[in-house]
Amino acid sequence: MEKDPKDLVSSDSISVDLDAEFRASNIKEVLDKLDLELIGLNPVKTRIRETAALLLVDRVRKKMGLTAGAPSLHMCFTGNPGTGKTTVALRMSEILHRLGYVREGQLVSVTRDDLVGQYIGHTAPKTKEVLKKAMGGILFIDEAYYLYKPENERDYGAESIEILLQTMENNRDDLVVILAGYKDRMDKFFHSNPGMRSRIAHHIDFPDYSADELLEIAKLMLKAQNYCFSSTGEAAFKEYIQIRKKLEHFANARSIRNALDRARLRQANRLFVGTKKSLDKIDLMTIEAEDILASRVFLEGKSDGPSGTDK
Numbered sequence: 001m002e003k004d005p006k007d008l009v010s011s012d013s014i015s016v017d018l019d020a021e022f023r024a025s026n027i028k029e030v031l032d033k034l035d036l037e038l039i040g041l042n043p044v045k046t047r048i049r050e051t052a053a054l055l056l057v058d059r060v061r062k063k064m065g066l067t068a069g070a071p072s073l074h075m076c077f078t079g080n081p082g083t084g085k086t087t088v089a090l091r092m093s094e095i096l097h098r099l100g101y102v103r104e105g106q107l108v109s110v111t112r113d114d115l116v117g118q119y120i121g122h123t124a125p126k127t128k129e130v131l132k133k134a135m136g137g138i139l140f141i142d143e144a145y146y147l148y149k150p151e152n153e154r155d156y157g158a159e160s161i162e163i164l165l166q167t168m169e170n171n172r173d174d175l176v177v178i179l180a181g182y183k184d185r186m187d188k189f190f191h192s193n194p195g196m197r198s199r200i201a202h203h204i205d206f207p208d209y210s211a212d213e214l215l216e217i218a219k220l221m222l223k224a225q226n227y228c229f230s231s232t233g234e235a236a237f238k239e240y241i242q243i244r245k246k247l248e249h250f251a252n253a254r255s256i257r258n259a260l261d262r263a264r265l266r267q268a269n270r271l272f273v274g275t276k277k278s279l280d281k282i283d284l285m286t287i288e289a290e291d292i293l294a295s296r297v298f299l300e301g302k303s304d305g306p307s308g309t310d311k
Helices: 018-025 027-037 042-063 085-098 123-134 157-170 183-192 194-199 211-224 231-244 253-273 281-285 289-293
Strands: 075-079 107-110 138-142 176-181 202-206
Touching: 018 027, 018 042, 027 042, 027 085, 042 085, 042 202, 075 085, 075 183, 085 107, 085 138, 085 176, 085 202, 107 123, 123 138, 123 157, 157 194, 176 183, 183 194, 211 231, 211 253, 231 253, 231 289, 253 289
Parallel strands: 075 176, 075 202, 107 138, 138 176
Antiparallel strands: none
16 A cells, blocks of 8 residues: 555654755855855846755755655756856855765866867767766866767767766766856757757756946956956946947956956056056056056947957
8 A cells, every 4th residue: 555645754753944954054155155256147046046945855855754756957057158157067066065966066177178089989988087087076068069060970079978978867866967058059959969958957048247247247356356446447447348248259257357357467567667656555456447448449349340359
């Protein structure tokens, strides 16, 4: 006779303090860190919190004798470069480790070149070596669609995909795979590889940052390095963002970081060749408008053939 689920737990263990379980798991620290590290991305953060809640409840259910199949945790992160996919993957690895879903919690980030060989017999050992390093944690494959090149008969990406599929299925309790890349290309990849599509349970899209969010990101980046904008410097950088977003090869936060590196270089040169030889702390910290306005982006934004540089 089949048992009623209520009979699987004793009367004195029916209730559980989920808040206490949440505090004991220490995942709040990771979720708070995610909020501090990443401006915006509210839909992404919501999905990560929902996934964390699912795993926490699943762990509590196991303690209460309510067993179920292990949740599928393989994921796909889609979006343009510089939208925080790697950072979120890193925090996801911490959450999974703290909740006991992976043994080690390391994040191994790779691309096609790390997995696919250039001659017969080269791909299998390369892929297996990467999987060995990632076992017990997360394997993050950026631009995963490059694994599949059907137009090239001598390409060995299909062999790597087959090994990945087998490992994702047979070691799902010890390895989480996250595929990442542009949404349209990942959609095409899944269409051509239904076996991979069927193993990915969570699809999370990372939107581009708005101009205001990019400015906040820039200020956070500067603060982390003990720099700041002057009021005119901030206005100039806001203008820079508006122009840079329209140029080619814009990479969201990555382009902002590159632009700030160049601004710091210009600031250092300005201070070095300037007439003011006695510098105080404010001088050394402040990025002025002239450090921003010297960027070639302002010239390219007015030309007909922008190159999309971050300089």
